[in-house]
Amino acid sequence: MRYDNEHKQNTRNKVLQAAAKAIRVDGPDRVAVAGVMAEAGLTHGGFYAHFSSKDELVAAAIGQMFEDARVRVEHDTAGRGPAEGLGAYIDFYLSRKHRDARGAGCPMAALSSDLPRMSDASRQQFVAGVQRVTAALGDQLAALGRADAEAGARSMMAELIGALSLARAELDAKRSDAILAASRGQLKQRFGLPS
Numbered sequence: 001m002r003y004d005n006e007h008k009q010n011t012r013n014k015v016l017q018a019a020a021k022a023i024r025v026d027g028p029d030r031v032a033v034a035g036v037m038a039e040a041g042l043t044h045g046g047f048y049a050h051f052s053s054k055d056e057l058v059a060a061a062i063g064q065m066f067e068d069a070r071v072r073v074e075h076d077t078a079g080r081g082p083a084e085g086l087g088a089y090i091d092f093y094l095s096r097k098h099r100d101a102r103g104a105g106c107p108m109a110a111l112s113s114d115l116p117r118m119s120d121a122s123r124q125q126f127v128a129g130v131q132r133v134t135a136a137l138g139d140q141l142a143a144l145g146r147a148d149a150e151a152g153a154r155s156m157m158a159e160l161i162g163a164l165s166l167a168r169a170e171l172d173a174k175r176s177d178a179i180l181a182a183s184r185g186q187l188k189q190r191f192g193l194p195s
Contacts, residue, residue: 012050014040019061020068021103024110028058028118059121065107066129073136082143087193089137093160094180094187099167108133108157109164133157141191152191159183 018039022031033054034044051057076092077085092098098105108130111118115126138153146152163183170176188195 008049011040011042011046013064015042015047015050015057016061016064019057020065020107023058023061023065024105024107025103027114028111028122029114031058033057055119055121059119059125062107062111062122062125063129065110066125066132069106069108069129070132070136073133077136077140082140083193086137086140086144086191087188087195089140090156090160090184090187090193094163094167094184096177096180099164099176099180102168106161106164108161109168112161112165130157144192146191156187156191159187 015036019031019036022036022039031054033047036057037044037047047057051060072092073089076089080088093106102110107126111126115123118126134153134157137156138149141149141152141156160183163179167176167179170179185195187193
């Protein structure tokens with residue numbers, strides 16, 4: 001049976017979402033094609049209609065993860081002034097909900113330590129994704145009138161990723177919450193955002 005292009009794209013998107021979740025939870029090296037296809041509700045045999053290799057799947061899933069992250073920035077900042085929008089994004093990023101959502105969370109926090117062992121295509125997707133998300137934050141900082149918007153966005157992104165990573169690593173829930181709260185407060189204070 002032949003499917004139209006829309007069906008094929010929808011199927012590919014299902015596979016990418018399943019792969020993105022598996023990569024976040026298990027890491028790119030432990031992702032199994034059969035498991036991803038099963039999670040997407042498809043047979044293993046259909047994999048090659050969409051991807052030529054596991055490496056291609058991982059790279060495409062990383063690209064999808066970053067597209068989702070960019071959309072999240074836009075969601076939190078849309079219809080708000082730049083200070084309120086950035087504050088909402090920081091609140092989301094450094095929240096218990098995001099900390100605990102390893103299967104749907106930020107690709108930067110999930111993949112940073114795996115990056116040196118990944119394929120060039122995956123690394124290129126990661127770098128391009130970081131640039132897009134950081135640029136979206138930089139646009140908000142520029143709208144606040146900050147002359148250092150680009151550098152400020154890189155610094156903000158680094159603290160967000162670091163704080164989330166440390167909070168996820170902390171075994172004690174109160175200390176983990178404290179890491180998130182301290183970084184939320186410090187970032188908002190540093191960038192002159194409402195508490």
